[in-house]
Amino acid sequence: MKQIKIAAIDYGNGYFKRTYNGVDVLVDPSIYAQLPDNQFILDETQSVITVNKWSVIIGEQALNSGFPITTLVGTTDEEKYANPLYNELLFAFIAKDIGKDVCIEHLVLGVPVHHYANYAEPVKKLFHNKHKTIWIDNKEIKVSIKSVKVVPQPMGTFELLDAKASRLLIIDIGYGTTDVTEFMNQAPFQFYGENTGIRHVYLTLQTYLSETFPSLTLDPYKTAQYIQAGSLAYNGKTEKLDKTKINRAMDYHFNQLMELIKQKSGIAESDVIVFSGGAAEMFQPQIEQLKNKKIQLMDQAQVANVLGFYQIGERLV
Known part of the structure; x- marks a missing residue:
């Protein structure tokens, strides 16, 4: 199992940004495409992920898959927190990025400032000390997250300012x-x-x-x-x-x-x-x-x- 001390994720309405080493940042659209029943993917560059018994393609691969895409944002963007896929897709992105069993010691996750008061604690509970098994192309990948710190999104920018x-x-x-x-x-x-x-x-x-x-x-x-x-x-x-x-x-x-x-x-x-x-x-x-x-x-x-x-x-x- 791969051990990661720090993972940082900016789970935006539009794009899912993450880094596991503080240098390289991966960016994908925060979207998924659900495959119809009995649909097979011949393109080996596209990974099929099993989420809640659904077969989905996520991120940039979903955008280029030719299947209808879905975002997590509903009528109001707060609706995403109640969507079970909000939780599932975070684990799915991690599993896809790492490609093998992984344990993250500290996850730092941002939420919009006007969501922070109402959603910081519920979001933390979704991921703190949680473990999930994700299937990618019929390969089992276990993802564990030990601790989570939720911060208002602009605090990330503040950290980088010199003066x-x-x-x-x-x-x-x-x-x-x-x-x-x-x-x-x-x-x-x-x-x-x-x-x-x-x-x-x-x-x-x-x-x-x-x-x-x-x-x-x-x-x-x-x-x-x-x-x-x-x-x-x-x-x-x-x-x-x-x-x-x-x-x-x-x-x-x-x-x-x-x-x-x-x-x-x-x-x-x-x-x-x-x-x-x-x-x-x-x-x-x-x-x-x-x-x-x-x-x-x-x-x-x-x-x-x-x-x-x-x-x-x-x-x-």
Whole structure:
């Protein structure tokens, strides 16, 4: 059995980010595709995982499987915690990553700041001192987690900051949520969150894509791929996307988000404002347009939190 002292996981609505050594970070969409009964997979690059007697493909492999994909986010993103697959898929990702029996001594796991008060303890109970057997391609893999520490997601970014201002604001923009955390003299004193993120941009642009390319099969993840590439393959041709429409949608949603943040946070009084999260990378042009010397975009913004979680875990050993 492989022994891992620290595992850090940022189990986001959009992407599942994890590291087992504090250096290499694995990133997959937080999705799965359930295989129909008696369906066989001939592609050896796709791992079939048995979860609750279902056969599923997870993460990036699910996105490329050709089967309908499902996310854990319901009508409200808090619904994922009540979904049994929220628990099962975390163990499944670990089993798939390690590939053999594994015992994790300390797991550091983040939740959005506006979920922390109500869900930190229930989430901890899901994984603390828990053991599961996962079947991957008919191979049995046992996963054990001894102890769990749940932290607000932006605390990961805070860990990585070298110079911590007397009044600091971290804006963590993710796939489906935005977390705003204010620090005074290096201590968090106010949390604020919105159930909005880059997903809402993709949903807007999905309408544009479906109208322009009617036979295209779309979901927010495919839309994200096309938007980031700036083009897509359609009817045997490479079609460039309308940059003006994309930029207009990005500008609109970013401005809406910033208005909410200005209304509910002390952004004007902050000495330093740090943008983090995967969506912050997507919004880089909009962030730069603010032309505010107080503002900085976190290096490795998409994985900053999980790298910080690992540093928190190092203090537990």
